[in-house]
Amino acid sequence: MKENYLAVALTKRDVGEADRLYTFYTKEEGMLFVGAKGVRKMGAKLAAHTEDYMLTRIVIAKNFGPGTLAGAYSEKSSIQIRGDYDALCTLERIRGIFIRLMRSQQQDKYVFDLLVDLIDAIEQSVKQTSSKTKDLSEESYRPQEYLGSAFLLKLYESMGYRFPLDECAVCEKSLEPEKNFFSAYDGGVLCSGCARNMPHSLPLDVDTLKAMRLINTHDFSQAQKVIITKRIASQLQLITDHIATWVLR
Numbered sequence: 625m626k627e628n629y630l631a632v633a634l635t636k637r638d639v640g641e642a643d644r645l646y647t648f649y650t651k652e653e654g655m656l657f658v659g660a661k662g663v664r665k666m667g668a669k670l671a672a673h674t675e676d677y678m679l680t681r682i683v684i685a686k687n688f689g690p691g692t693l694a695g696a697y698s699e700k701s702s703i704q705i706r707g708d709y710d711a712l713c714t715l716e717r718i719r720g721i722f723i724r725l726m727r728s729q730q731q732d733k734y735v736f737d738l739l740v741d742l743i744d745a746i747e748q749s750v751k752q753t754s755s756k757t758k759d760l761s762e763e764s765y766r767p768q769e770y771l772g773s774a775f776l777l778k779l780y781e782s783m784g785y786r787f788p789l790d791e792c793a794v795c796e797k798s799l800e801p802e803k804n805f806f807s808a809y810d811g812g813v814l815c816s817g818c819a820r821n822m823p824h825s826l827p828l829d830v831d832t833l834k835a836m837r838l839i840n841t842h843d844f845s846q847a848q849k850v851i852i853t854k855r856i857a858s859q860l861q862l863i864t865d866h867i868a869t870w871v872l873r
């Protein structure tokens with residue numbers, strides 16, 4: 625029996641002399657772990673259509689167990705990402721968290737589309753920045769890392785982890801426009817008074833909190849348009865990593 629899937633190739637691992645084990649996130653069944661026989665031998669076309677982060681149509685032959693990869697044809701190959709170190713670093717961080725969170729074989733079209741949108745958005749941002757001269761000033765800060773964090777916040781939200789962003793999670797007072805803190809272990813955003821005794825709390829600037837509110841209230845494609853600074857991007861990275869640790873605890 626053969627089954628067709630639309631899939632994002634996430635990772636691959638060599639097994640034995642010529643075989644591979646692939647991890648795909650599919651539109652039809654969520655995460656799939658599939659073996660491929662002889663894929664590394666000369667002339668194996670499958671390999672060219674199953675590179676990391678490609679959107680690809682795959683055919684899986686199912687006789688017993690998880691099945692084996694019988695065919696693949698890439699729909700989007702995201703060429704720009706492959707040559708961009710920053711983009712690859714961001715995607716590697718996101719992929720690591722994503723694979724640990726999405727273990728189950730369960731269809732989730734929202735998450736599938738979100739993943740495809742993230743890869744598209746990163747591909748586009750590499751295209752845009754590579755046409756300009758490389759400049760390390762705040763204004764021209766590369767947005768890939770922000771895109772990755774916005775994706776994770778949307779992913780957490782879809783899993784039911786949505787944090788209130790208007791009041792302190794402990795004392796419930798309205799948050800002042802000043803430096804606040806974040807701790808998923810203590811319910812989300814904390815005012816400075818309440819954060820004092822919380823060992824997990826991370827700093828949260830006014831602008832970072834604004835960015836989180838915007839991501840909360842807009843869909844991913846709209847949230848991409850925010851202008852952010854390197855400082856906001858790095859706070860969001862710490863916070864989204866922290867939430868992953870908390871979810872997976």
Ligand SMILES: [Zn+2]
Nearest residue numbers: 792795815818
């Ligand atoms: Zn408080």
